[in-house]
Structures are given as C-alpha cells and as structure tokens.
Amino acid sequence: MTRAGRPRARGAALALTAALVAGACGSGGGASGDRSRSALSGSVTVFAAASLTEAFNQEKATLAARAPALSLTYSFAGSQTLAQQIIQGARADVFASADDKTMQRLVDAKLVEAPRAFARNQLEIAVAPGNPKHVGGLSDLVRPDLVVVLEDPSVPAGSYSQQALARAGARVRPRSLELDVKSALAKVTSGEADAAIVYASDVQAAGSKASGVTIPTAQNVVATYPIAVVRTGANHAGAAAFVQEVLSGSGQAALEAHGFLPAS
Amino acid sequence: MSETHKAGRSAGVRERAPTAPVVVAGAAAALFALPLAGLLWKAPWSKAWPALTSEEAGQALRLSLVTSVSATALALALGVPLAWVQARVEYRGRSLVRALTTLPMVLPPVVGGTALLLALGRRGLVGPQLDRVGVHLPFSTAGAVLAEAFVAMPFLVLTVEAGLRTSDRGLEEAARTLGAGRWAVFRSVTLPLVRPSLLAGGVLCWARALGEFGATITFAGNLQGKTQTLPLFVYVKLESSDPGSAIVLSLVLLAVSLAVLASLRDRWLRAL
Numbered sequence: 001m002t003r004a005g006r007p008r009a010r011g012a013a014l015a016l017t018a019a020l021v022a023g024a025c026g027s028g029g030g031a032s033g034d035r036s037r038s039a040l041s042g043s044v045t046v047f048a049a050a051s052l053t054e055a056f057n058q059e060k061a062t063l064a065a066r067a068p069a070l071s072l073t074y075s076f077a078g079s080q081t082l083a084q085q086i087i088q089g090a091r092a093d094v095f096a097s098a099d100d101k102t103m104q105r106l107v108d109a110k111l112v113e114a115p116r117a118f119a120r121n122q123l124e125i126a127v128a129p130g131n132p133k134h135v136g137g138l139s140d141l142v143r144p145d146l147v148v149v150l151e152d153p154s155v156p157a158g159s160y161s162q163q164a165l166a167r168a169g170a171r172v173r174p175r176s177l178e179l180d181v182k183s184a185l186a187k188v189t190s191g192e193a194d195a196a197i198v199y200a201s202d203v204q205a206a207g208s209k210a211s212g213v214t215i216p217t218a219q220n221v222v223a224t225y226p227i228a229v230v231r232t233g234a235n236h237a238g239a240a241a242f243v244q245e246v247l248s249g250s251g252q253a254a255l256e257a258h259g260f261l262p263a264s
Numbered sequence: 265m266s267e268t269h270k271a272g273r274s275a276g277v278r279e280r281a282p283t284a285p286v287v288v289a290g291a292a293a294a295l296f297a298l299p300l301a302g303l304l305w306k307a308p309w310s311k312a313w314p315a316l317t318s319e320e321a322g323q324a325l326r327l328s329l330v331t332s333v334s335a336t337a338l339a340l341a342l343g344v345p346l347a348w349v350q351a352r353v354e355y356r357g358r359s360l361v362r363a364l365t366t367l368p369m370v371l372p373p374v375v376g377g378t379a380l381l382l383a384l385g386r387r388g389l390v391g392p393q394l395d396r397v398g399v400h401l402p403f404s405t406a407g408a409v410l411a412e413a414f415v416a417m418p419f420l421v422l423t424v425e426a427g428l429r430t431s432d433r434g435l436e437e438a439a440r441t442l443g444a445g446r447w448a449v450f451r452s453v454t455l456p457l458v459r460p461s462l463l464a465g466g467v468l469c470w471a472r473a474l475g476e477f478g479a480t481i482t483f484a485g486n487l488q489g490k491t492q493t494l495p496l497f498v499y500v501k502l503e504s505s506d507p508g509s510a511i512v513l514s515l516v517l518l519a520v521s522l523a524v525l526a527s528l529r530d531r532w533l534r535a536l
Contacts, residue, residue: 078503081503084503105505147403152486175487176403176487177487177488178486179486179499179500179503187485190385191385192385192387192402192403
C-alpha cells in the first residue's frame, strides 16, 4: 500500500526526460504550427488550481521555448479563491480549475469560453516519509492517535475528500480544514499532522518529504480539471495558445510526469 | 502623551485651517471610507438576519470574542512588566529587546504563524518538550490565543512603555521617600499614572487580536468552534458561492470594533 516518494520521483524524472525528448523531436515536424505560435507576444496571466503548481511551471519552460515573446504569469491558489477573484474583476486570461463545479460558476456568469477537460487527478493519503504511523487506508484516519488535516468543503479537494470518506464509511475528526490542498500537504511535510487527503500529484510533488498511501478505486474520487479562456482577459490569442499547449502532447506529458491522469 | 495633546489644542485656537493639508487629509479619510462604502454597498441586507444567526457564524463570533479577550489578558500579564522593564531599567541589549518586541508588527502574520510552528510545533524547537508535558498548541484554541497575542502584544507594550517614559517619576520617588515599598508604588502611583496608555494599549491590542488572520490560520489551523475565528470564517465564506453572508459578518466585526473604539476613545483614550 505504501511507497516512498523517492523512487516514484525518479520515475517522474525519467518520464519527464522522455517527454522533453519527444517534444524536441516533435517540434521539427510541426513547423507551420510553430511559426504561428512564435508570433505570439504580450503577457498571459493564468489562474490555476494550487495542485497544478509544478506541472504548470514546467509548461512555462516549454512555452517559453516555443513562444519566447510571450510572458507567462501564474497565480496559484484554491480554485474557489481564483473563481471569486475573477468574478470580482481580477485580470486573468486563462482559468484552470480543479473541479467542474467551480468552473461552472464562471460559465454561468458568462466570464469564460467553453471549458475543456485537460487532466484528471486521484486522491491519495499523504503521510510522513516511510509511513511511520502505518496508515493503511481511509478507514485508518479515524484512529485517535492520528492528527488528520483535510481541506474545507468549499475547496475542491475538500469536497472530494468528503465524498471518498463517505464511500469508505469513515467518520474522521479533522484537526483543521485548510483553505487549499498545498496548505494541507504542508501540515504533513512539516510534521504537524500525521495524515492529509490530497491529490496523488501533490504527494509526488512533495518528493522525499511525504509518502503516499493509495486509496482503492472503489473509494477514490477522480477529479476532472477543466481549463478555459477568460472572456474579460486582455490577450485572447496568448490565452488560446496556452490552452492549446496544455492540451497538446507535450503539455499532457508534463501533467502525466507530475502524477496527473490523462483527461480521457 | 496626554500633555502634548492638550498643548496642541490650546495653541491652535480658531485659526483658519490651511487648504493643502485639509485636501490631503480628505483623501486620506476617503482611503479608509471607500472600502467601507464598498462593503455597505454590496451587503445583502435582506439576508443579513439569517447570515448573522447561523450556528456557524455564532460560533465564530463567540470564539473570536473569547480568543481576543484572552489574548489581551495574556498580553497585559506579560506585556506590562516588559514595558516597565524597558522604560525603567537600564541594561545592555535593551534596544535589541525593543527591536524584538516590534518584530511582529513588521513581520507578515503568515510568517509569524510559521515561525510559531517552527518553535512550538510537534517538530519545533521546543515543541517536543511541550508535547512531553501534554501541551499541544497547534490546532488548539490556546494556539489561536497565542498567535493573536504574538501579533497584538507589541501594540500594548509600545503604548505602555511610551506612557511610562512620559509619566512623572517625581511622584514615584516621593512615594518611595515616604516609605512605600516598590510594589505599593507600582500599584498605587505608577499604574494610575499610565492608566490612559494602559487602556489605549489594551484596546489597540484587543482590536488587532480580533482581526488577526494570517498567524492564526497558519499556526492554529481552521476548525469550526475551535480555531475558526470570525476573520477565518469570513474568508472561507467570501470564497464560497454565497459571499453575501461574509460581507454582513465583516460589517458586524467592523461595527463591534468601531463601537468599542469610539466609546472608549471619548471616555478614556485621550492618549490615542
């Protein structure tokens, strides 16, 4: 059930190298596509769910090579925070959410164009490296000797965690409901909490600072990540290019290398 | 402090105020008034009552009152002696201690909360020792009180220290020569002398503790009824699909603080 972060991280590095090589080989063929992309300029502001931090930072490097004149700025936070900021008029060009529900709020407000699913993510239990407290699964989280931290139900990860815990029939008493998934993970990596339910990609991003305990498919919840161009954004072409990049082969490979599942 | 206040008042009698500072002052006042107007404008008044009477909101409000008052009490117990030492005792490293005291005022509260975790958390500097004697501060109401006191106490210490420095030491010396003990002098001469700054500092400290967010959420987490104070509750609600109730609650927080500050200022807080 348990595995240390390190071997998997090494695997990710291999996959990453493979993706980069594949990307480099692929770029020779699509010359016309590249030309249209390199004509892009200006700045693009991407509002993205906190769980996308590492994967999107890699996309940044890929996109910088393809469209050097385009300057990319990220704002990572809980999806619900970002959605609220966009509703209040924050200048974003692209929004990538960790759930459909949050994206739907912007669709309903006619603030975004048609969203497209670009990745999926599963839940995992983050524990201290090597799993010293022998957490075996969701039902163990009710143990009184464990300090468990979850996310607030308004955060996508928090709402998924509640669903998963309900499926496992586990009534957990969390010590805190954090406001984004990275804060919950930080409580585990700092040693303040024994376990937190986060995304598989977050456990991988934590590297050697956390181990992951897999949650069986029957209990697990698969999160679908939608991405959309924000209508009120200033750089429509740049925004569309970013979305295209995320959906492209190299974008998908980067996401997979960081522990995400393909969208379909 | 109160002396200079009175002097300023009598010197500037009936002279027509110059235009430039008045215009700038108007802009400064607008900077404070505009955000408030925004809140008032967006507040869903029809939903105000259910928002205020929800169980969650009530819990958050009660918890906020309990923790902010406790934090102020803690700050008084620790901060008044500290202010006295800083004002009356000459020692090496006094300016270093003063800088340390001011630190939480310039430190981003989230960093303050992280620093508290690194010191008092399970794997912190002295956390394991605390753990052994059964003290677990993170994720507890006591932790929220401590985080608030950490951020708010400088307001008390600095105000009281300033009050002690400007108070008339001749009265204390007279009391000593008349045979009063140190404690008696402190209690019946020093404390009454600095009463205005003590009250001003205490109220400032309480107000800061009431609004505390960053250090609390980082050090104590966010759990309804235990560490979810009103600012944390408001923040969570602001990002939910129903931000209206959060705005109503922010206004309650504002009204409570304003009412207390205004009423105290007229009566006692000449020093402010």
